[in-house]
Amino acid sequence: MRFRLMTPNKMRTVLAALTLGAVAMTAGSALAKTSAREPQDVHFSFEGPFGTFDQAELQRGYKVYYEVCSACHSMNLLSYRDLAMKGGPFYDPKHPNTPPAQSPYAKAIAAGVQVSDIDTSTGDVVQRPATPADHFKAPFPNEYAAKAANGGALPPDLSVITRAREGGPAYVYSLLLGYEDPPKGMTVPDGKYYNPYMPGDMGSYWAGSKTEVPEGGFIAMPRQIVDDRVSFDDGTKSTSANEAHAVATFLAWAADPHQVERKQTGLAVMIYLFVLTLITYLSYRRIWAKIGH
Amino acid sequence: MSGHSTYEPKTAFERWLDTRLPILRLANDTALDFPTPKNLNYWWTFGGILAICLVVQIVTGIVLAMHYVANSALAFNSVEHIMRDVNHGWMIRYIHANGASMFFLAVYVHIARGLYYGSYKAPREVLWLLGCVIYLLMMATAFMGYVLPWGQMSYYGAVVITNLFSAFDKIIPGVGTAITTWLWGGFAVDNATLNRFFSLHYLLPFMIAGVVGLHIWALHVPGNNNPVGVEVKSKADTVPFHPYYTVKDAFAILVFFIPFAWFVFFAPEALGHADNQVPANPLATPIHIVPEWYFLPFYAILRAVPDKLFGVLLMFSAIAMLFALPWLDTSKIKSMRYRPTARWFFGFFILATLGLGWCGGKLPDDVVIPFGRDAVSGEAVGFTVVMMSRVLAAYYFAYFLLVMPLLGLFEKTLPVPDSISTPVLTKGGAAMPSGAAAAPEKKG
Amino acid sequence: MAESAKANAHPTADEDPNRRDFIHIAALSVAGVGAAATAWPFIDQMNPSGDTLALASIEQDISKIAVGQQMVIKWRGKPVFIRHRTPAEIAAAVKDDHADMRDPASDASRTKPGQQQWLIVIGVCTHLGCVPNFGTGDYGGWFCPCHGSVYDTSGRIRKGPAPLNLQLPDYQFTGPTQVKIG
Numbered sequence: 001m002r003f004r005l006m007t008p009n010k011m012r013t014v015l016a017a018l019t020l021g022a023v024a025m026t027a028g029s030a031l032a033k034t035s036a037r038e039p040q041d042v043h044f045s046f047e048g049p050f051g052t053f054d055q056a057e058l059q060r061g062y063k064v065y066y067e068v069c070s071a072c073h074s075m076n077l078l079s080y081r082d083l084a085m086k087g088g089p090f091y092d093p094k095h096p097n098t099p100p101a102q103s104p105y106a107k108a109i110a111a112g113v114q115v116s117d118i119d120t121s122t123g124d125v126v127q128r129p130a131t132p133a134d135h136f137k138a139p140f141p142n143e144y145a146a147k148a149a150n151g152g153a154l155p156p157d158l159s160v161i162t163r164a165r166e167g168g169p170a171y172v173y174s175l176l177l178g179y180e181d182p183p184k185g186m187t188v189p190d191g192k193y194y195n196p197y198m199p200g201d202m203g204s205y206w207a208g209s210k211t212e213v214p215e216g217g218f219i220a221m222p223r224q225i226v227d228d229r230v231s232f233d234d235g236t237k238s239t240s241a242n243e244a245h246a247v248a249t250f251l252a253w254a255a256d257p258h259q260v261e262r263k264q265t266g267l268a269v270m271i272y273l274f275v276l277t278l279i280t281y282l283s284y285r286r287i288w289a290k291i292g293h
Numbered sequence: 294m295s296g297h298s299t300y301e302p303k304t305a306f307e308r309w310l311d312t313r314l315p316i317l318r319l320a321n322d323t324a325l326d327f328p329t330p331k332n333l334n335y336w337w338t339f340g341g342i343l344a345i346c347l348v349v350q351i352v353t354g355i356v357l358a359m360h361y362v363a364n365s366a367l368a369f370n371s372v373e374h375i376m377r378d379v380n381h382g383w384m385i386r387y388i389h390a391n392g393a394s395m396f397f398l399a400v401y402v403h404i405a406r407g408l409y410y411g412s413y414k415a416p417r418e419v420l421w422l423l424g425c426v427i428y429l430l431m432m433a434t435a436f437m438g439y440v441l442p443w444g445q446m447s448y449y450g451a452v453v454i455t456n457l458f459s460a461f462d463k464i465i466p467g468v469g470t471a472i473t474t475w476l477w478g479g480f481a482v483d484n485a486t487l488n489r490f491f492s493l494h495y496l497l498p499f500m501i502a503g504v505v506g507l508h509i510w511a512l513h514v515p516g517n518n519n520p521v522g523v524e525v526k527s528k529a530d531t532v533p534f535h536p537y538y539t540v541k542d543a544f545a546i547l548v549f550f551i552p553f554a555w556f557v558f559f560a561p562e563a564l565g566h567a568d569n570q571v572p573a574n575p576l577a578t579p580i581h582i583v584p585e586w587y588f589l590p591f592y593a594i595l596r597a598v599p600d601k602l603f604g605v606l607l608m609f610s611a612i613a614m615l616f617a618l619p620w621l622d623t624s625k626i627k628s629m630r631y632r633p634t635a636r637w638f639f640g641f642f643i644l645a646t647l648g649l650g651w652c653g654g655k656l657p658d659d660v661v662i663p664f665g666r667d668a669v670s671g672e673a674v675g676f677t678v679v680m681m682s683r684v685l686a687a688y689y690f691a692y693f694l695l696v697m698p699l700l701g702l703f704e705k706t707l708p709v710p711d712s713i714s715t716p717v718l719t720k721g722g723a724a725m726p727s728g729a730a731a732a733p734e735k736k737g
Numbered sequence: 738m739a740e741s742a743k744a745n746a747h748p749t750a751d752e753d754p755n756r757r758d759f760i761h762i763a764a765l766s767v768a769g770v771g772a773a774a775t776a777w778p779f780i781d782q783m784n785p786s787g788d789t790l791a792l793a794s795i796e797q798d799i800s801k802i803a804v805g806q807q808m809v810i811k812w813r814g815k816p817v818f819i820r821h822r823t824p825a826e827i828a829a830a831v832k833d834d835h836a837d838m839r840d841p842a843s844d845a846s847r848t849k850p851g852q853q854q855w856l857i858v859i860g861v862c863t864h865l866g867c868v869p870n871f872g873t874g875d876y877g878g879w880f881c882p883c884h885g886s887v888y889d890t891s892g893r894i895r896k897g898p899a900p901l902n903l904q905l906p907d908y909q910f911t912g913p914t915q916v917k918i919g
Contacts, residue, residue: 034580049559077373081791101791121801133791156571160373163562164570199580210672255570258376258383265384266558272774273554276767277547283764284540291331291532356782378787381778543768 035215036199037178039170044249049267052260053253056234058089061250064230064243069158072150072221074138077159078254080110081132087260089250106132113137151191153220160255162248169248171197176244179223183214192218299326323513328531329538330519332713336406337517338545339399341538345546346396347505351498353389354438361441363491365484368443369572387561393435394564395553397587400428404615409639411627412518418619420511425615427504432588434497437490439585444569449582451482451490457595460605481575521713522627530713581656589653590646594689596657597682607686614693621693623701631707635700642692645685652682794919796911799855807871809860812918816860816868817906818879819916822890827853829877830891840902844891847905857916858892859906864899879903 045054062083065075083090084103092103100106110130115137119126130137139155140146147154162168174197182194185207200217203210225247228238236242253259300318302308311318360379362371375382404424407413413421440451455476462469478485516525525531532538556563564586568579584592591608598604614621629636655678662676785793795812799819802808807820822830830844848856860879862869867883874880875896876889886897893902908918 077370077377079788079791081787082377085787099790099793100787102794131796133788160570164567166567211666262383262387262558262561266554269554269558270551272767272771273547273551276764276771277544277551279760279764279767280540280544280547283760284544286760287536287540291537352779356779359783360786374786374788378789380781380784380786382782382786384778385782543764 034199034201034217035213036217037174037196037215039167039174039197040178042170042173042245042248044169044245044252046249046252046259049263051263053087053249055089055091056236057246057249058253060230060232060234060236060242060246061248061253062089063232064225064247065158065250067230068224068243069247070136070139072139072146072155073158074140074146074155075136075159075254076138076157078136079132080106080113080130080134080136082254082257083109084132085257088253088257101132103132110134151220155221158251158254162252162255164255166199169252172251173244173248175219176223176225176247177240186214189218192220193222195219298322323509324539325533325535327513327534328516328525328528329534330517330525330530330713331532331537332519332521332530333517333538333541334520335545336402336410337519338542339403339406341542342399342546342549343396343403344505345549346392346399347498347501350389350392350396351502353385353392354495354498356385357389358495361491363441363488365443365487365573368441368487372442384557387557391553391556391561391564393438394556394585394587395549396431397435399549400431401587404428405643408618408642409629409636410518410520411522411622411624411629413619414622414627415619416515417511417518420508420515421619422616423504423508423511425612427501427508428615429612430497430501430504434494434501435585435587437494437497440487440490441494442569443487443573445571445573445579446566446569446582448482448573448575449578450584451486453582454584455482455486457605457608460602463602483575518627519713520628520630521710522630523710523712526712527714583654586650586654589651590649590689591653593649593653593682594686596653597679597686611686611689614690618693618697622697623699624704624706625701626706626709628709631709632700632704633707634704635696638692638696638700641688645688645692648685649682649689652678652685657682794917796915796917798914799916800914804854810918812859812906817918818856818858818860818871818892818903820856820858820871822854822856826877826890830889830893833876833889833891833893839894839900842891842893842902847891847893847902849910852910855916856890856892857906857908857918858903861904862886862899863894863901863903864897869903 045051045057065073081100081103082088084098084100084106085091086096088100090103090105090109092098092105095103110132113130113134114127115130115134116125117128118124140149143154156164162172165171167174175195178195178197179193180196182188186194186202187205187207188194189205194216195218196214196216198217198219202213202216205218206213225240225244227240229240230243231238232242232246236246256262298318298321300311300315300321302311302317307317310316357375360371360375360382362368372386375386377383379385407421407424436450436454440447455473458472458476459469461472474480476486477483478489519525566583568582571579583589591611594611595604595608598607624632624635626632629639657677657679659678660673660675661678661681663673664675666672667674793813795810797808797810797819799808799821802819802821804821805823805826807818809816809818811817827844834843834845844853847858860868862881862883864881864884864886867881869879869881869886869888871879874887876887878890878892878895879888880886881888881897881899884898886899887895888899888903889895891902892905894900906918908916911917
């Protein structure tokens with residue numbers, strides 16, 4: 001008996017498909033025992049290969065971060081000058097050649113913040129207005145102080161938060177707005193809040209059936225984003241949804257400030273590669289045309 | 294390197310150089326005039342693709358090393374410095390990070406091609422072994438490179454992999470611990486570990502480049518295998534490497550660059566893990582740690598075994614199988630084109646390996662095929678990931694240890710053509726689908 | 738060999754060598770352009786990065802520098818001398834404006850109008866890059882310990898191997914006691 005269901009041709013096709021499939025298959029495979037609700041299907045302007053940031057929304061998002069989040073969350077990887085870099089919230093397209101550190105916007109924003117420095121003549125710690133080259137001022141001097149002030153929980157640094165959480169900006173948005181009353185039968189520990197979008201394992205806090213453990217987890221941060229928490233200078237309504245959307249946008253930019261530049265470069269690279277591939281293919285056919293086989 | 298040289302110095306300078314350092318002769322004979330079977334299909338272009346991958350990784354890696362700081366307190370931020378402040382740093386880092394994945398993708402295709410077309414058989418055993426050495430060095434390099442950004446996945450990846458060696462405590466108590474302490478340069482993965490990993494991560498690619506040189510040397514002694522698996526008989530079977538295969542490889546490399554560029558520019562983090570964007574914290578492990586996708590099949594084999602030592606040994610033997618393959622396969626026929634039964638086993642082998650990769654990314658107790666619910670806990674019970682890993686791992690090893698030795702003795706094979714150029718023998722009416730010498734993609 | 742079949746597929750392939758050449762030349766040229774474009778990021782990455790450039794310009798409070806004192810600050814990785822000159826130093830510098838010098842320059846051209854008491858120079862010897870010391874040497878200014886170059890109270894080279902005066906950074910007074918360098 002002969003096994004001849006697959007010709008070498010078909011085999012090749014199948015193999016090629018499998019190889020490509022291997023990457024796709026293993027990419028989204030990390031699943032833990034913890035559970036969380038899928039982030040909401042929220043639209044952001046920077047999604048997709050052609051998406052860009054809405055500068056007005058970035059500015060609103062910075063305001064939300066500055067007025068709300070920065071009370072507890074650091075953004076240690078960001079400097080005030082970054083706000084004025086190309087594509088940033090306070091980039092001035094009218095003066096493209098002004099270095100970010102010379103931007104009047106970055107200077108003004110930085111000057112409004114007092115940072116510690118060493119007086120070189122006395123060695124004392126002094127306060128001075130920040131410069132664009134300074135990193136964002138952290139709310140706490142160190143992580144122990146941050147923990148002590150927040151009931152033992154460390155507010156995570158937000159510099160790369162949308163890259164550091166599954167779901168990215170949609171997760172941030174959903175989490176900020178997703179606070180719900182805990183389902184009946186759940187014991188919420190003191191100083192914790194239930195949020196279905198927070199990954200966690202509720203098994204040991206749940207009195208009901210083991211097969212119906214609610215999704216989500218506990219978070220040490222109470223709900224912060226509420227209507228009229230931040231008033232926007234551009235007239236956008238201060239709804240909690242607008243505030244959460246703006247800050248998620250700002251954090252997505254902060255985590256990946258070269259995103260738009262990257263995608264635009266990518267577009268040029270892709271077009272170039274397609275053209276060169278086509279020309280090389282023609283060249284290849286021309287060279288091989290002489291070979292009989 | 295093999296056969297006689299076709300190089301003829303044209304100018305006085307070339308003649309002068311040729312009697313002192315025949316480097317142009319070497320280049321001519323290995324990269325230009327080298328007689329190459331004319332029926333190589335696109336699977337053979339992955340050698341060239343891999344050479345480009347190595348160059349891309351070395352060039353981007355040297356650049357990254359100019360900005361990276363190998364210190365546990367500074368490493369994470371220095372990577373972010375590259376991503377934010379170094380001119381085009383984001384691009385160079387994303388090429389390097391995704392380049393590792395593309396490199397492994399290409400090497401797996403390259404290995405699978407060797408398996409299918411019997412490229413490991415005499416007289417190419419040394420060529421194959423050198424390839425296995427390159428693969429081992431690649432794994433070591435990729436592993437240490439992944440540690441360098443010093444995120445949570447970096448850190449716990451290093452912890453888990455180095456702890457594999459502690460399994461040897463079971464053979465001679467104390468030896469495993471001594472090895473891990475020596476690897477770490479301390480009592481845990483820490484700054485000393487990061488520094489030595491950086492040093493070795495910089496060194497190993499150049500060792501790979503050296504072994505690649507030997508690999509190419511060993512290739513040019515017997516010459517290329519080909520889809521028919523019949524050795525070159527006459528000049529009619531070959532074409533000079535240049536321009537025929539330089540242009541074909543160039544085309545294939547460009548096609549390969551398209552998904553590569555797509556990852557770099559449009560989905561640069563798709564193959565990474567969110568947890569690695571969190572700085573390493575020796576006091577708290579992420580909820581679910583998994584290795585990079587290219588290690589998942591081996592990770593699944595490791596976890597398929599409840600015993601620590603046996604799991605580690607089994608994982609290492611999975612790689613050792615590749616080294617032993619030339620002496621395990623008893624078939625005299627190289628190409629599976631003429632081994633219809635072997636083709637099936639091979640197809641299942643690829644599926645088993647991909648399946649193991651899938652298992653490696655899941656939790657061991659996840660249920661694949663549910664049978665029902667546990668009466669007490671109410672949790673789903675059934676065929677779990679770890680059970681599936683066992684079945685697939687059993688097939689993985691059976692393929693090398695049973696199928697390869699036995700199949701060659703019992704299988705029915707198809708008639709093999711006399712040479713690359715001669716038409717196929719159509720004895721017995723066996724339909725030869727693509728013709729022995731014509732790869733379909735080359736038809737006018 | 739399947740010559741005829743091939744000829745049908747590309748009827749002009751063998752007859753028209755120019756067209757055949759064109760496609761190869763086109764492929765090589767486009768590839769060359771791509772290689773050149775790819776080279777740029779790899780060259781440009783060695784230029785100063787964003788955080789380095791952010792410190793290319795600094796502001797300094799000079800109110801605490803007493804007359805006859807100098808402050809040394811680090812600017813773009815190099816020392817900058819901010820010297821609060823005494824009237825005697827200024828007079829000595831102006832007196833020598835027309836003396837025979839290797840790199841002639843008037844004292845006024847090396848200070849800002851109305852701010853002659855402030856001399857701001859890059860503290861790097863123009864010979865081979867050492868940092869000169871103040872208060873030694875024959876001209877009341879700086880003396881470079883490496884090869885004995887002597888600068889006067891205006892930072893001009895007067896003796897020794899250095900070819901040029903101490904360099905002036907780009908700077909301006911942004912307030913009575915505030916100076917922006919760079």
